[in-house]
Amino acid sequence: MRAIRVASAALLGVSALAMTAPAAQAQGDNSGFWATVRPTTVEPGEHVRLRATGCEQSVTVSSGVFDTVTIPRWRTTAWARVDRDARRGAVYEVSFYCGTFWQSVDLTIAGGRPDRPDRPDRPARPDRPEHPEHGVRAGEGGTLAGLDLKEIGLGAALITAALGTAYHLSRRRTDEDGS
Known part of the structure; x- marks a missing residue:
């Protein structure tokens, strides 16, 4: 059961990172x-x-x-x-x-x-x-590497929110299981 929670948290974090990637592509940012x-x-x-x-x-x-x-x-x-x-x-x-x-x-x-x-x-x-x-x-x-500081802040906020939500959900499930 714990493996499912860890995998869910990892998937949520990767999804948050993937949502911030289109901003760099739309700017035409190619290193x-x-x-x-x-x-x-x-x-x-x-x-x-x-x-x-x-x-x-x-x-x-x-x-x-x-x-x-x-x-x-x-x-x-x-x-x-x-x-x-x-x-x-x-x-x-x-x-x-x-x-x-x-x-x-x-x-x-x-x-x-x-x-x-x-x-x-x-x-x-x-x-x-x-x-x-x-x-x-x-x-x-x-700007930093073609990205606006607002975009960087928004991406950081999305990642932080996703990780915080995953942590909260995994802790809540642990408390419900009585472990």
Whole structure:
């Protein structure tokens, strides 16, 4: 009889863990698949380098700020040209698709840059402001490996509740049996 209770408690715990797994899959979290965009802030019309590693097949990269690009499976990088009419100060999502997994990276369109002495080929442009039109995009932190802290807390609460219920039921049965 005790073996049945232990097996039931173990099954309930495994079920609680299994219910938290779809959150990671829905986020596209695959520990071997990584995607980056460099640079992360660009002027309209500039090129960005798209890099994807850990995918055994071709990677499709899409965004609202450039045409869809395919990184062949035997390569890890590709280039894309940002649209010249991209809105300054806007943040665009760049999505990398590797089969059923995906990751997204933010790409910021610069609101303007001050003159840079290390780039003499870029003359001063009085029509561009000295500072970006918008501030930084802050307040969205609190993630761990692509999972929101709320999701982690909810998963921990579900597991704790399942284990607590299994323990309570097994203790109650033991008391009822008179053991």
